[in-house]
Amino acid sequence: MNIPGHFYVADLTKPAIDFLETYDVIVDGNCLHCIIGDDRRTFLNLVFQSLLKNGVFFVSSLCSKDDHNAQIIKDGFAYRHISSVNNLISELEGIGFHILKTNIYEREKYNHITVHVKK
Template sequence: MKTNYLIHEEMYVQARQAGWEGWGGNERIFKPMLVERFLALEGRPTQGKLLELGCGEGHHCRAFCQQGFEVTGVDISETAILWAKEKAQSEGVAGTYYVADLTAESLELTERYDVVIDGNCLHCIIRNDRTTFLNHVYRLLSEKGTFFVSSLCSKDTNSYHIYKDGYAYRCIPSKESLVSELERAGFEVRKVQVYERDTSNHITVCAVKA
């Protein structure tokens, strides 16, 4: 199954050229549902080091920083990371941003984080690369650290892929498959919430490094 993760760089270039504020258009930037869903969790961390995977132009990171977290964002797209740095500077919001391929075995991040946020990134990761991705998350989390997943999800028990330009573009796991993946990677799943949508559903999972 062929993958082309750098398609996200192309799409960020297109977003900037279109005059959007970020990935997927302005509405997604001005309504950061991921942040609201994390903040609504009972017993969630309220401070500490937070890493967002697939941070894009940093709108989630900036929102978490304003909630008192020390934020770091990573993305495979150089355009996205440059954009995130520009926005953080122009808005006077602290944050550290790196270009990183989360499917690379040689990922060089060495910090430990109290919270890792999947910024709608995991559903962009395909097949065996997901194991590498989740192993990195486990390594990067501090003991008992929180992993918050925000992902597309199938509407039944079947998992499948979406393709774009001949490449696998999205992994749409079932709820059961995603929970099993996290448990195999060493996480204790604490809370699962599925949000019904017209095509694929959306899911959030709060897990802890066991």
Template sequence: MNVYEKQYRKLLAKGYAAWAGEDFLRAKTQQEKIFHWLSFNNHLPQPGAPVLEMGCGNGAMASQSLAERGYSVWGVDFSETAIRWAENHFYQARLSAHFIVGNVCHIGQCEDAKFEFIIDGSCLHCLIEDERNLFFTEVKRLLKPGGRFVISSMCGTPRLDNDMNAYDPVRYHLLKEGKPWRTLKPLENLINEIQEEYFNVLATRVNNNAWWDHATIVCTVNGSLEGS
């Protein structure tokens, strides 16, 4: 059983609203501020457009916000429990979406250039080394020409003692039991990585926290790749 499946089973059994657990209301409030910012700056497509959340969890975060705004929502997550939970949550909320159990690095159920808007559901920072390249490649395959890709990622460097002691500043890994479990890059390095993957960065917003920062980065595919 993968760690995400195990955690979602625990969260569901304890009656939490989403992955954030006791921190859900803070996380959801912050996310709604992000969606207001995206809308105000014309980064969201017209209602009805097909959109995808990569790492959607139980659907209570970006997928729900997008569905409530009238989009044709798709969501993918590694955890079967999270996806079943999302389906039940949307049924009870009378919302519609298409949820998939799958790997964000290869979503075989989706055809090329399907989505006008793809959002990273705080998934990218969970990917380590080569997985990140595969993730970016999949986004480029699935995003329609001119579409927006929004990254939601941890950034900066750790500020709390326990995290600083478990941080590899060379590979930008946070470690757990000696093994990498999150990628935490300074914002400049993160933006460089995104650009090296042939995305244009249109806008950046950083939320400062006591532990590390969190960036929202709006991108499009580099024009040299579109139509290739």
């Protein structure tokens, strides 16, 4: 079966991307914790703009075990941003998303979180 579709190669931290379509669902497969600083807001705004009304964004990310953000440093540079659960939820709500469901999975060093949000 041949299903038509579009694939984009783009830097989603650049605000000037204009996608040809809007989507019902967008999935972040463990990407958000790889985006550092102000680029996170740019990325999340692009996701929000790319969703249809009532579209769903699924986030799968590392999260801290307490209420403090953390960073993993590699070769002297921030390599991963590990949000606390509360900060991640605030970040998503600040863009305009509505939280539908969160699941936290206990891990040894950092926890893992999945969040379903709606535009």
